[in-house]
Amino acid sequence: MSTLNLIKIAWRALLINKMRAFLTMLGIIIGVASVISMLAIGEGSKEGIKQQISKMGANMITIRPGAATQGGVRLDNSASQSLTLKDLAALKKETSLLTHISPQVNKGGQAISGAYNWPTSLYGVSPEYLPIRVLTLASGSMFTPSDVRTAAKVLVIGQTVVDNLFPNGEDPVGKTIRFNNIPFKVIGVLNKKGESTFGQDQDNIMLAPYTSVQKRLLANTYLQSIVSSAKSEDEAAAAVEEINTILRKTHKLDGMENDFNVFSQQELISTFSATSEMLTVLLVAIASISLIVGGIGIMNIMYVSVKERTREIGLRMAVGGKGIYILLQFLVEAVFISVTGGLIGVALGLGTTAVISTTLGWPIKITLFSIVVSFAVCTITGIFFGWYPAKKASELDPITALRFE
């Protein structure tokens, strides 16, 4: 008995009961389609979170003062004064894994321009801040290192500030904004960035040289944080280690607790992905159950098929059909149902995913892995659930099978 003949027999048996075969297939189709679309939604949301966090910065690593103790009293992180320009200089000198480093000091307050005012935050940074936070200029220019040296009173402002202080559409570049009674000249406008994952308006900012903010507004020499970019995503963890080593050395923390904290964006991503990972597992688990139910459907229909065709089995055996051919005949039929169902399921899954992403606008990511796995699982389901009825058929006694009414 050739494979071709086996397929022919199975095909004919299925054609005889088209509706029945289709309904059995439907179980598999729905199972596979739901596994694929659930995986796509899960992977999509994970990817979405990753992208949004990446938008906040390019492999960003943030260093904050923290965990400082003075005479046994643990201090609030913001009150901590452990991060200074000396650290910045040490990092710049010794790092091999960071591409950009910028200090960050900020001050909240009211920005005033002409008749308009708006509450916002002024960030004192260095020019390298733009590539670190993936910010780009819409017009004008960024301040220069020489502006930093001279503590120039210049500003680069975000779109929200523009919208609220210059609502009539005039060009803000060249205009003056007063912040805490100090006049700053606007030299550049940032492109719109939108809200962050955490609902923070990333356009409600004003950037000035950190020296200007330190000297003219805060009157201190401490840094609230240092932000930096690792060379690549893969080197982020090593970069965190490097920063720890350099800062422990400059802070002379031999044997003592760190008085600073280092966070990388990757940690943030994995923290947030963990939730969506769990969700994905849950969704896929539910979808898999429908695939198993589909498999039971196959088993059920194969039992009916074997029962109905007992006499046929008896005849095939009487004319010399060996058990293995009877087994294969029914197994091929079951696999045929599951493979065809699987193919249609993959198509339906991809279709559903496309519909979800266009109508609901959810982030979707279809992986080849999900297609291969769900297809493989449904084929194995067919073999697994088809095996037992087929085995039963092959073990029938030809004499009783021939006499079966």
Add this chain to the structure above:
Amino acid sequence: MGEETVRALKGISFTVNKGEFVSIMGSSGSGKSTLLNILGCLDQPSSGSYLIDDRAVKNLSRNALAEIRNEKIGFIFQSYNLLPRTTALENVELPLLYNKKVSTKERRERALDALNKVGLASRLYHTPSQLSGGQQQRVAIARSLVNEPVLILADEATGNLDTRTSYEIMSLFQELNAGGKTIVFVTHESDIALFTQRTIVLKDGHIVKDLQVQNRANAKELLSQLPKEETI
């Protein structure tokens, strides 16, 4: 369920020679079916021996039995046992599907040849539901011929047919026998047994009679004597 050994056949011994046309008769419970199953290699004797074409059938595996059935035996059943929704040609091809030595082309040729022999060359692509009982039984006979068996086993092959069709079928059997086929025909109708050469009568598992048929009937002659079929 309690197991109880029933000895369906007790100490019977006979030989069917090549080219013989033998009928086996007996009422129900006489051991006919058991004998048929053993002759057809569907079952094996619990004791004693059975040789087909000089090959002993004893303690063989299911697969070995299937092979013997495939190569040496042609079955014909009372209820035809054709595959539904399958053409006559494919029904006849069935035994050869399970024989690796036969190619697709040869299989088709041999099936055509067998259908030709039973006079159904014009019904090759009809399915069983499109054929009369007599025609279905002819397909079944063609199927039993297609593997060129050493023994054709017919089990009440005329049981479902009217007199005229029975005679037609018996005439076909006589023709095949004249062509050298060995046939064992199980029946409970004594008039059908008259068409064969030799009758073995079973009763309670014993052979009570094993005789050559005297006044052997010729099915073709009888057929011509029957009143003409009325056409409506």
